[in-house]
Each structure stands twice: as C-alpha cells, then as structure tokens.
Amino acid sequence: MNKMETVEEREAMSLHQRILADISERILSGEWAPGHRVPFEYELAQQYGCSRMTVNKALSQLAKAGLIERRRRSGSFVRRPQSQAAVLEIHDIKVEVQALGLPYSYALISRQKRKSTADDRVLLDLKQSTPVLDLTCLHRAGARPFCLEQRLISLTAVPEAADESFEEAAPGPWLVGHVPWSTAEHRIRATAAGEEVAAALEIEAGAACLAVERRTWSADHPVTQVRFTYPGDSHMLVARFTPSDGS
Amino acid sequence: MNKMETVEEREAMSLHQRILADISERILSGEWAPGHRVPFEYELAQQYGCSRMTVNKALSQLAKAGLIERRRRSGSFVRRPQSQAAVLEIHDIKVEVQALGLPYSYALISRQKRKSTADDRVLLDLKQSTPVLDLTCLHRAGARPFCLEQRLISLTAVPEAADESFEEAAPGPWLVGHVPWSTAEHRIRATAAGEEVAAALEIEAGAACLAVERRTWSADHPVTQVRFTYPGDSHMLVARFTPSDGS
DNA sequence: CCGCCTCTTATGTATATACATATTGGCGAA
DNA sequence: TTCGCCAATATGTATATACATAAGAGGCGG
Known part of the structure; x- marks a missing residue:
C-alpha cells in the first residue's frame, strides 16, 4: 500500500533495503514473472556498485520471504505466488x-x-x-x-x-x-x-x-x-x- | 514441537543456526525471562569463538522474529511474548x-x-x-x-x-x-x-x-x-x- | 540544579576476502 | 550410447575490518 515515491526516500534507504525494495517491486509488479531468473549476485553487485555480500543478504532475505527460490550453480528464480498465507x-x-x-x-x-x-x-x-x-x-x-x-x-x-x-x-x-x-x-x-x-x-x-x-x-x-x-x-x-x- | 536432540544434529548446524537455536531455546524455555539482557555481541562472539558479524546476523534475525529487542548502547533484551500472531x-x-x-x-x-x-x-x-x-x-x-x-x-x-x-x-x-x-x-x-x-x-x-x-x-x-x-x-x-x- | 556538550559504547551497515558446497555440463572411457 | 568423473560456477557461510549512528554517562558552566 505504501511505495517509495520520492527520490529522497530511496536515497535515504540503506543499500540493503534499496535492493530489496527494487527487486520485490519488479516481482510484485509482474515485470519479472514467475520462473524469471533474477540477475546473478555479482551482476547486481556491479549494478548497485556494492559488494556481493550485500546483495547476498538481500537475496537471502527475499528467499526467506518466499518471493524467490535460490538454486546453486543456476541462479535465483522468481517463485510463483505461494499458498496464500496471512x-x-x-x-x-x-x-x-x-x-x-x-x-x-x-x-x-x-x-x-x-x-x-x-x-x-x-x-x-x-x-x-x-x-x-x-x-x-x-x-x-x-x-x-x-x-x-x-x-x-x-x-x-x-x-x-x-x-x-x-x-x-x-x-x-x-x-x-x-x-x-x-x-x-x-x-x-x-x-x-x-x-x-x-x-x-x-x-x-x-x-x-x-x-x-x-x-x-x-x-x-x-x-x-x-x-x-x-x-x-x-x-x-x-x-x-x-x-x-x-x- | 521439534527440538535438536542429539549432539550430532547440533554439530551439523552452521554456527549461525546454532547461535539462533541456543538463544531461542533459552528464551522459550523461560531461562531468560522477558527483560533479561542477552549477552553483548562481542561476548557471544568470544563464547562461540566466531566473529561479531556472525553473532550480529543471528541476533538481527531474532529481533526480526520478535523474540528480542535491540537497543543501541544498551544491548539486546528479551521481549515479552507479543500479540499472538499465527x-x-x-x-x-x-x-x-x-x-x-x-x-x-x-x-x-x-x-x-x-x-x-x-x-x-x-x-x-x-x-x-x-x-x-x-x-x-x-x-x-x-x-x-x-x-x-x-x-x-x-x-x-x-x-x-x-x-x-x-x-x-x-x-x-x-x-x-x-x-x-x-x-x-x-x-x-x-x-x-x-x-x-x-x-x-x-x-x-x-x-x-x-x-x-x-x-x-x-x-x-x-x-x-x-x-x-x-x-x-x-x-x-x-x-x-x-x-x-x-x- | 538544570541543561548542554562530549565521550564512550553497542549496535547498524558495508567491504574485501576466503573457503565450502551443491549442481550442471562436458569430456572421456567402458 | 551411457555411465562416471572432473571442472566450472553460483550460492552459502564465515572472517576481519571500517566507519556510521544512536543513546546513555559524566562533566562542566550558568
């Protein structure tokens, strides 16, 4: 219900949060459909100008939240909406x-x-x-x-x-x-x-x-x-x- | 309902998971009552023989799960059971x-x-x-x-x-x-x-x-x-x- | 005695690095 | 052709380090 609207808000966020928000948004908006491969950790690291560790933590969190599935050697993939839990x-x-x-x-x-x-x-x-x-x-x-x-x-x-x-x-x-x-x-x-x-x-x-x-x-x-x-x-x-x- | 029973199981866990399990258990068993101060990050790091980062990640996770509350400069404290969420x-x-x-x-x-x-x-x-x-x-x-x-x-x-x-x-x-x-x-x-x-x-x-x-x-x-x-x-x-x- | 400033302290975030581990794809032998 | 093994690759976990930040403690002046 609440999105990051202004550039200021985005800038105020930590990198970790920003990566998290960016990727969730792409998944939830449908831009990245279920099955789509999320860029590799090193690609995202390059893209955001940060270390792989930071990206790793963000992706691990998304995996825990159930939005993506991580497969060694293959990459991270968008999961289809799970059993609806509340x-x-x-x-x-x-x-x-x-x-x-x-x-x-x-x-x-x-x-x-x-x-x-x-x-x-x-x-x-x-x-x-x-x-x-x-x-x-x-x-x-x-x-x-x-x-x-x-x-x-x-x-x-x-x-x-x-x-x-x-x-x-x-x-x-x-x-x-x-x-x-x-x-x-x-x-x-x-x-x-x-x-x-x-x-x-x-x-x-x-x-x-x-x-x-x-x-x-x-x-x-x-x-x-x-x-x-x-x-x-x-x-x-x-x-x-x-x-x-x-x- | 399921607890780590054997020493083997504990040894098989990653340090991260082990710290997490140890602390949750102490809180859930009541050994550390609400309000109790969890050892400082550097103390736990010393105790488990690992770096502060590892302890930090575990404690951050416990905080996210709502079991503890972290206060800068003061330490981490056991929270009272929250509004029951399911x-x-x-x-x-x-x-x-x-x-x-x-x-x-x-x-x-x-x-x-x-x-x-x-x-x-x-x-x-x-x-x-x-x-x-x-x-x-x-x-x-x-x-x-x-x-x-x-x-x-x-x-x-x-x-x-x-x-x-x-x-x-x-x-x-x-x-x-x-x-x-x-x-x-x-x-x-x-x-x-x-x-x-x-x-x-x-x-x-x-x-x-x-x-x-x-x-x-x-x-x-x-x-x-x-x-x-x-x-x-x-x-x-x-x-x-x-x-x-x-x- | 109160308010303000500074110092200390514990956590928050990020980095570079290293090694472990699972999985895939390919290469070679049976 | 197929099985088995090896190497490449992406993630998983941990380390040491650095600097930022919030908040309490103590001292100092008005």
Missing part, C-alpha cells in the same frame, strides 16, 4: 475491547479443579490423566457480553495456576506472564450457540457465533486449551499480509 | 476438498459485467467508477455444496478477465496465475445464512456459516474482492505458529 494477530481481549472505545469488564463464571477426563485429554493433547483447571469466564464490552471464554489449564505444566482464583484477573494475560509458550495452534469456525453459551452471551440459542480455539504448548508440553465464543456478526478477525514484509 | 494459510478450495478425499466439482452460478456500483467500490477499495466483473460460483465436495464464492474482479486491473467465461475454471486459481498480488487482507466472521446463500448451499436460512472475505491488491491497485461462505461446522481454519520459525 499473519493473523490475536490480541488480548481487554485490549481489543478498549480499542473499540468501550469499557471492559471481566467475570469468572465457574472454576473447577479436577482430574482430566477423556474429553479433556483430547482437547489438551494430554497422554495421561493429570490434574487440570477448568474455567469459564465472560468478557464484557460495556454492559453487553463480548466473548465467552472456556479454558482448560494443565496443572502439570502450570502448578501455580491452582493457587490463582482468577476472579479478578483473566487467565489469558496471567498465563502469558507465567508460562513461556513455544507453539500455538488455532482453529476458527462458525457454530450455532448452544443453550449454555447462548445464556451466557445473552443471545438466542442457535444464533451464529464465531469460535476461536487455541491450544498452546511450552517445550512440547501442553499448557492450555481455550475456546473463545463471540456472538454473531459482532466480531471479526482481520489479517493483512504483504509478502515483501518478510523484511 | 500464520494462517488459506489454500485453494479444490486442493482443500481433495485433501479431504472427496471429489471436487465447480459450477458457475452467475456472471455479470457492469460499471461498479457504490457498494462495489466500497468492497473493492475503488475510487472511481470502473468496470467490474461480478461472479458467483459454487464449489462442491462430492454431491454436497462445500463453499459459495461471491467475487468482484476489477477489469481495470485485470482486463483479460473479461474474456474468460469462468464456466470451467474457478476464478481463484485463474487470477493467481494471471496477476501478481502484493497485499491481501482477510476478514473472518460468523454469519447467519441469508435466503440466497442458504439456497445455494442447501442449508436452512439463518444457519451459522463461516465467511472468509479476501481483498487483494497488486502494486496499490485493487484487484479482487471475494467472499467465501462455508456452511456451519463443516469448515474450520487452522493456524499453527512457532515463534522460532521466524528463522
């Missing part, structure tokens, strides 16, 4: 609500400590039966329910969670501060609100809801599984992606 | 259906060429009234409707599209092959099926559906806007993210 940011709900200019409030609906059931083990990716904490919470924007949170926390991975009441603080931010996470998996789908969910969200049973489920692992151990249910059209996930942003 | 891959529908082991079929429901209306201009991010192509298509998995595609294509950006009937080939793959794209924006939400959508998808009006909208630009010019509607629970978007994969 960076989806999932924010803290409090921040999300406040960004809408609405007052945020949080309430704990239920809290239960128990040995994991068979269902729990599937959701949390557990192998044995271990203690878990089962929480249900409601996030409000102003007076209206904004999102229902149904969460399981593995007490094996996070024993400190057993001592937290979660009556004041939402488990999400608390966990982020207490457990480093290494992998997260998201599932996003539409569901019809069940009786309980509908009651909590103050909508009609059967209404369309957006469900976002997240599972988190830390160093190969399952930490938590959570399902956020947003009522109907009220919520939307937005993702924006520019391949050259790989920079 | 790489969401949106595949070709044909591939998606076939991955489920179901026969895929495609049908064009309507095709209309017209001057863009006010609505079209909002959807497509157009400034003036220009010709657009309005398509509605149905993707089937076996006998059942899988996904309804409602698409606008800017004929200013893609004049060749006017000559395509889109009766055999779906517009998505065709566009990918004909237009390089530079930016895409996705919106994902749950909606209740309207009359027309319900009829096309052979579901009841008001049923919960997952709607994925995508807008695509090429070099600042809007190319296409598309809305995919998936019936109810039948579909799910999955995203997986490991921060150290920023490498």
